[in-house]
Amino acid sequence: MRVALFITCVNDTLFPDTGKAVVTLLRRLGCEVEFPTAQTCCGQMHVNTGYRDEGVRLARHFLDVFGGYDAVVAPSGSCAAMVREQYPKLAAGMGATRAGAFASVHQGRSPFAQEVAEVTPKVYDLSEFLVDVLGVTDVGAYFPHRVTYHPTCHSLRGLKVGDRPVTLLRNVRGLELVPLPAADECCGFGGTFAVKNAGVSAAMCADKVANVMTTGAEVLCAADNSCLMHIGGTLSRQRAGVRVMHLAEILARTEAAR
Amino acid sequence: MSSRDLILARIRSAVAGAPQTDVEEARGYRTSPAPGEESGRVELFAERVRDYRAIVHVVPEEEVADTVARALSGRNAGRLVIPDGLPEEWLGAVPATLERLRDDPPLAAADLDAADGVITGCAAGIAETGTIVLSAGPGQGRRALTLVPDYHLCVVRADQVVPGVPEAISRLDPVRPLTWISGPSATSDIELNRVEGVHGPRTLEVVIAISGPR
């Protein structure tokens, strides 16, 4: 199986350790991982901020880069959701029939739409790839810490990853998983929302942080570094003494590598 | 161009070329009770009406008159609005002193307001939602009769209770004025606290009549 790592622009630039952890983990599970260096960005920031044309340009580039692989793995629920959930909508918006809101299924017949239909079903969030494609729920990890998990909106409601990440964490040796109250509520990141509506974003994060604190966890885990950058940045500002870690980084730890 | 023509023209140009939707294909919801659900229909209805904090009695048909009489005396209801066509036997045990207000000629709103209550039958009961439907038919009267008095006593025959909303819709005549009643009037406008009894009857009492021995 040819597995391509879609690192995402944010991880590539700011959180390379997450990418390294994915590589370590997938290799440990017997995958051959490729990193197509021509990749840049899925276009989410542009599309979601209202720069549709720029976003579509980046989407076309994404499809070119990742076209030939059996599976594309992204350590970001949000970017995976952008590709799998939003690309088809973008395609429908540009399609010749312009089915729009009256049709139950978006129809698009443009070459872009065809490429979207071909490539995007093979794009997975890390937990989906591990559980659904590799069929693994125990990745042999060891992480002796008290951890709480924030499911992040786009993993939960976009990709509908369900309890896959939690199942993976439950099988990590030494890890004590504490449920996060009101876990399904948004942390307030929302891309440019965090800057455009900084006040509301901060208010939402205040509640998220309060919930994290009630768990007594040492580590807040999520499968999206954007949300973690927001919550972690707030935790750090408050000197809360809780650190944030991407799911991949926990799953990559083993007793041998401790 | 009239506004009518203008709006219609705007609509036609807005939807031109849009695909049609197959509605019948999308009706995958329940329209009749699952096997086994049917048996507890009346019990469910009683439970769901009680959930709205209405007073509910489930009695054999022959005990309706006594139940009605006890309910009225318990409230000291001396002046009762009685719609045309109400089964006389339901009032078989009320004291002779009860003042019966007939709606013929139509009672003024002030007369209704001065009454102690109203007794009616109904057109249907819905078990799943605990709803009573009035259709202004015989024994129900026009809509104001069950609205202005502060107390509504309603007799529901068990065979009028249907399992769910779809069964009720298929049984009702849309041309008649319909009033669906689920418990006494209520508001949750103050801090989401439910308060029963605002402008409609503050008390709803329901007598469910079972035919044959219980």
Next chain:
Amino acid sequence: MSGSGTFLGMPSFPENAEKALQDSQLRFNLRKATHTIRGKRAAVVEELPDWQELRAAGKAIKDDALRNLDRYLLQAEEAITKAGGHVHWASDAAEANEIVTGLIRATGETRVMKVKSMATQEIGLNEALEREGITAYETDLAELIVQLGDDWPSHILVPAIHRNRSEIREIFTEHMAEWGRPAPEGLSDDPRTLADAARLHLRERFLSTKVGVSGANFLIAETGTLVVLESEGNGRMCLTLPETLISVVGIEKVLPTWRDLEVFLQLLPRSSTGERMNPYTSMWTGATEGQEFHLVLLDNGRTKVLADEIGRQALRCIRCSACLNVCPVYERVGGHAYGSVYPGPIGAILTPQLRGMASELDASLPYASSLCGACYDVCPVAIDIPEVLVHLRSKAPHAPAERLGLTAAGWVLDKPVRLERAQRLATRFRGLVPKRRLPGPGAAWTATRDVPAVPEESFRDWWQRTEEGGGR
């Protein structure tokens, strides 16, 4: 004060939100109310094993109604006319107000009673009537609180959600006398007592007012039947007792067939008040029980929304307000910040479509969301609100500085080599990135959050160094 004109010149959403965020009383009220109703809704939706099927049917029925709206409106008009009612068509707010004013004038009355209606708030009917010397009395408890308090509604279902019991007690004590029967002496702030005070205040009005004005939740094309769902009985009073009834109804309220109600009478109460069924639902067709009946069909921008292939799904909305109650943004800022009678997520997609995005406020509404998707999940007619928000953002005007930034970012991300150079630049100057105080738009980030440290090397550099023996 609830009309559309009120909101003219309001600042942008973030500015309004900033004020609301600091109002601890408002935050407390909203948190309590939205969480309560959220829980109730979840419990009664859980009860129905076929909820998703009902939702799919609701969506399909509404789509069909909108696709063939011309035909269904004509069908409804014919049925209502046959049943002795009169149908009027209003292309915009001014025309609707004119029609209603004329109809009231013809009765010789100067007082009308109203049952809560979003459409009449949207067109500013009360203000228009006031200018013509006609007083409109709101009769829904929450609308009464809003009217007496000279305030704006802040929620679709619970318009006075921003007021707590002691504020309501104060409003009743101070203002009931100006509108009719004064509040009883020594009124307490117990909800039961307050509801009783409202009952007394409005009783005489219900029994004596000769003209009623309403909206409607549904209009059945096949039969011409109008449907109003409510709880308090004020709706039944306004619909039943007056000699003349005038209903102002948006053209998108049409359902094709009588049978369609079996879907919507399950979807709406459970989504809205979180009850299996609301206390009262009234259905009538044409002139009923000797009453004179007028239906005013309202366009007021709806056909413009209908023409937008992505945005038109907003017209499926049945005004249940489930999206408000789950929205993390609404929960923290309340309804007033949206500057429209339609607040919350649905307002953020409906208002800019109905009013356009020329004002700063309306252009900021599509951004009043973190795109978390909770609204879409609970919507009983499956309006993909995040999809429409993103679509509207692509049509909204952009600030020059933002456009410059996003264009630059797009340029960098277009070519991997540019991204690589930018990353190396960032790495080289990583020591200079302040953790707690970014300049420019970054300041909005660092106001409450620290900045992550820029790593010594990007992932792609690491990959190329370790996997490919450096460089390309």
